Amino acid sequence: MMTDMDKPENKSTQSPAIEVTGLNKWFDDFHVLKDISITVEEKEIIVICGPSGSGKSTFIRCINHLEKYQEGKISIFGQSLENGKSAANIIRNNVGMLFQNFNLFPHLNILKNCTLGPIWLRNMPELEAVDQSMALLEKVGIAHLADKFPGQISGGQQQRVAIARSLAMNPKIMLLDEPTSALDPEMIMEVMEVMIDLAKSGMTMMCVTHEMQFAQEVADRVIFMSEGEIVEMGSPDQVLKNPKWDRTSQFLEHILSHKT
Amino acid sequence: MDNRAAQNTELGKFIPRPSRPPVVTSQGLVGWLRKSFFNGFLNTMLTVTVFTLLYLLIRPFIDWALVNAVWSASDRRQCLAINSDGACWAAVIHWFNNLIYGRYPNELQWRVNLGLSFGLLWILPLNLKKVTSKLQIGATGVILYPILASYIFLGGERSNIHYLLACTGLAYLLIVYIDTLLLYLGSKKSSQVIEPLLEPFLGKKADQVGFFLLLGGLVVLIAIVLQGLELEHVPTGSWGGLFITLIISGFSIVMALPIGIFLALGRRSTMPVLKWFSIATIELVRSVPMITVLFMSVTMMPLFFPNTMDLNKLAQVIIAVCIFSGAYMAETVRGGLQTISRGQFDAAKSIGLGYWHTMFLIILPQALRTMIPNIVTSFISLFKDTTLVSIIGLFDIMLMARNISIDKKWFGLHSEPLVAISFLFFIFCYGMSQYSQNLEKKLNKNR
Numbered sequence A: 001m002m003t004d005m006d007k008p009e010n011k012s013t014q015s016p017a018i019e020v021t022g023l024n025k026w027f028d029d030f031h032v033l034k035d036i037s038i039t040v041e042e043k044e045i046i047v048i049c050g051p052s053g054s055g056k057s058t059f060i061r062c063i064n065h066l067e068k069y070q071e072g073k074i075s076i077f078g079q080s081l082e083n084g085k086s087a088a089n090i091i092r093n094n095v096g097m098l099f100q101n102f103n104l105f106p107h108l109n110i111l112k113n114c115t116l117g118p119i120w121l122r123n124m125p126e127l128e129a130v131d132q133s134m135a136l137l138e139k140v141g142i143a144h145l146a147d148k149f150p151g152q153i154s155g156g157q158q159q160r161v162a163i164a165r166s167l168a169m170n171p172k173i174m175l176l177d178e179p180t181s182a183l184d185p186e187m188i189m190e191v192m193e194v195m196i197d198l199a200k201s202g203m204t205m206m207c208v209t210h211e212m213q214f215a216q217e218v219a220d221r222v223i224f225m226s227e228g229e230i231v232e233m234g235s236p237d238q239v240l241k242n243p244k245w246d247r248t249s250q251f252l253e254h255i256l257s258h259k260t
Numbered sequence B: 001m002d003n004r005a006a007q008n009t010e011l012g013k014f015i016p017r018p019s020r021p022p023v024v025t026s027q028g029l030v031g032w033l034r035k036s037f038f039n040g041f042l043n044t045m046l047t048v049t050v051f052t053l054l055y056l057l058i059r060p061f062i063d064w065a066l067v068n069a070v071w072s073a074s075d076r077r078q079c080l081a082i083n084s085d086g087a088c089w090a091a092v093i094h095w096f097n098n099l100i101y102g103r104y105p106n107e108l109q110w111r112v113n114l115g116l117s118f119g120l121l122w123i124l125p126l127n128l129k130k131v132t133s134k135l136q137i138g139a140t141g142v143i144l145y146p147i148l149a150s151y152i153f154l155g156g157e158r159s160n161i162h163y164l165l166a167c168t169g170l171a172y173l174l175i176v177y178i179d180t181l182l183l184y185l186g187s188k189k190s191s192q193v194i195e196p197l198l199e200p201f202l203g204k205k206a207d208q209v210g211f212f213l214l215l216g217g218l219v220v221l222i223a224i225v226l227q228g229l230e231l232e233h234v235p236t237g238s239w240g241g242l243f244i245t246l247i248i249s250g251f252s253i254v255m256a257l258p259i260g261i262f263l264a265l266g267r268r269s270t271m272p273v274l275k276w277f278s279i280a281t282i283e284l285v286r287s288v289p290m291i292t293v294l295f296m297s298v299t300m301m302p303l304f305f306p307n308t309m310d311l312n313k314l315a316q317v318i319i320a321v322c323i324f325s326g327a328y329m330a331e332t333v334r335g336g337l338q339t340i341s342r343g344q345f346d347a348a349k350s351i352g353l354g355y356w357h358t359m360f361l362i363i364l365p366q367a368l369r370t371m372i373p374n375i376v377t378s379f380i381s382l383f384k385d386t387t388l389v390s391i392i393g394l395f396d397i398m399l400m401a402r403n404i405s406i407d408k409k410w411f412g413l414h415s416e417p418l419v420a421i422s423f424l425f426f427i428f429c430y431g432m433s434q435y436s437q438n439l440e441k442k443l444n445k446n447r
Helices: A002-012 A056-063 A086-094 A110-121 A124-138 A157-165 A185-200 A211-216 A235-240 A246-260 B027-039 B042-066 B076-082 B089-101 B106-127 B132-154 B162-183 B193-223 B243-270 B272-286 B288-297 B314-339 B342-352 B355-392 B397-404 B415-444
Strands: A018-027 A030-040 A045-049 A071-076 A095-098 A175-178 A206-209 A221-226 A229-234
Touching: A002 A045, A002 B342, A018 A056, A018 A175, A018 A211, A030 A056, A045 A056, A045 A211, A056 A071, A056 A175, A056 A206, A071 B314, A086 A095, A095 A157, A095 B342, A110 A124, A110 A157, A110 B355, A157 A185, A175 B193, A175 B288, A185 A206, A185 A211, A211 A235, A221 A235, A221 A246, A229 A235, A229 A246, A235 B089, B027 B042, B076 B243, B089 B106, B089 B243, B089 B397, B089 B415, B106 B132, B106 B162, B106 B243, B162 B193, B243 B272, B243 B314, B243 B355, B272 B314, B288 B314, B342 B355, B355 B397, B355 B415, B397 B415
Parallel strands: A045 A206, A045 A221, A095 A175, A175 A206
Antiparallel strands: A018 A030, A018 A071, A221 A229
C-alpha cells in the first residue's frame, strides 16, 4: 500500500496535480465542453462557477472518469488517464469526490460508509480502518453519530460524512460538485467550515460552488464557465470584482442579489 | 407567544415550548366497531351483507369438514355408512405417510426426517441475532448440505469422497453449534480456544489454520465412528410426496437467486456475447410454459449427454426448474437494480470500487432489499408450481393425493385429499410470506 502511495508523490515534484488539455465532450449532438485546458498545481484551490448547463459539473466529473469524453487529455500527477484500465487505479490513489446529493450508502452505517474503501481496496485490517475512520469523523465533528444510518442524520451531517469517507482513502486531490447547494443556510455553514479546514490543510481542490465567501477566503483561482467554455480565469479579486466580460458580471449580480 | 417575547428593544431569549404527550384518539372497542363497521347506512348494509354471505359460505364447509366429518374408518364404504354428509378424513389419515414420504419405505422414513432436520438445523443459526458468520454458514450450507442430505436419503454404496464430504458437512454443523453455544456463554470461538496452542508455530495464521485443523480432526473422528453404518439404498424413483416437493422447491429456491443475479448482471453487461446469452436465456425460458421445460428436460436432456452417463429423472427435473426459476428471478433482479440511483454508482466509483465490489457491496444489497416482496412471491409460486412435476411421473404430493382416489378402498374420493394438501400448502406459503414481512421490517428499521 505504501509503495502505491509513494509513486505519485515522487512524480508530483515535477508534474502538476491536474493537467487538462483540449478537452471536448458531446452528449449526442450537444457540445458540452469546448476545448477546455487548465493546469492545476499541487495544493492549489480552484473554484468553478457559472450558470447551470455551462458544463462545470460535467467537467469535474470527467477528471474523475465518471464521464467519458471524446477528445482531449487529462493527467493526474503526470499520469495520463487515457490508458484504459490504469485510470481507475490512478484515480483511486489520488482523487476523492463530493456530490451535491452526498450519495452515502444508505444500507451501511456512518462508520461502515467510511471503512468500506480502506478495508476492501487497501486491505486494511478492520480495527485499523475503524480507528482511522473514527479519527476522521472526529475531525469533521460527527464521531458521536458513527453507528447511525445516513437516513437518520441531517443533510449537513451527511455531507460531512461524505468528506470523511473520501478522506479515508487518503486522496491528494478533492473534486467537489456543488457540495452545499442541497443544504439550508445553517447546514451550509457547518459544511463550509470543514471545507475551509480541508483547503487550508494543503489539499488540492477543484470546487464547483456558488458560495462566493468560500471563493474569497481560500481560492487561489476562480474560473467562470459558460456554454461549455472557460470564460474567465484569475484570482478571486480579479474575476469576482473586475470581470472582463459582461456575461460574468451579469451572473455575479444574480447570485449576489440572491444571497442578500 | 406574546408573554414569551421580549417587550423592550433587547432580543428575548427563545425557549422552545415543552412537548406535550400525544392526544389520545382511540375510543374503545365499541367506538371502534361503530366507526369501522356501522358509520352510516351504506357501511352498515355492506357489513350485514358481507357477514351474511360469509356465514352462508363458511357454515356448510364447517359442517362438512368438522361437524359431520368421519375421522376413522377402514374404507370409503364404511365412511359413507357412518355419515354420508361429512368429509372422510380417514382416507387422508390412512394415506398420510404416503402424502409426506411418497413410496419411501416405511421403516426407513426416519432417514428423511433426519436429513430434513439437518436442513432446519443449518437454517436456525442464520436467524440468531448474535451469530456473526452468517454468510459463511449460509454459503457452506448451500454446498455441503445437499451432499450430506443426498447421502442420508440415498444410502447404499456411495463413493468415499461422497462419504467424506457428508462427514465434513456434519463436522461443520457441529462446529457451528459449538461456536454458537460458546458465543451465548460469552466465550471465544472453538478455533480461538486452540489458537494459543498453535501460535508459536504458525504466528498470525493460527486462527484460520486452527479452524481447518479442528474441522479436519472432527471429520476423521466422525468418519471413523460412522464407519460401520450401512444405509439401505433407496433409489430416487421411490422418493415422493411432500418430501420430493420440498427437495425440488428447496433446490430451485436456493439456486434461483444466484442464477437470476448472474443473468440480470449479464443482461446489463457491456460485453455483447454475455449480454446476448443472458437475453436469449431469459426470453426463451420465460416465453415457454413450465410443463414444456419439464418435458424437454426429461426427453431432450439425455440427447446432450453421452449414453454412458446414467441420468436421473429427479436431477434433470431439478436442473430444469432451477433454470426456469432463474430466468424469472433475473427480471425481478433487473427491476431491483433499476431502483438504485446513478449517484450510488458514482459514489462507489469515486472511492475507487471496481465493478464486482460495487455490485456486491453497494448495489445488490440495496436492490435485494427493495426486491424482497417480489422475490418471496416468486418463491411461493415456485413452491406451488413444483406440483407440475407429477405430470412427468414424479410421485410428488399432488400425485400422491390423486392416487388416493384410485386406491380400491377409497375409490372416487377426490375432495378430501385436495383440501388436505391445500391446507399443507397454505401453511408453508403463509409461513414464507410472514417470514418475508419480518425480514422487511428488520431491514427497514434503519432507514
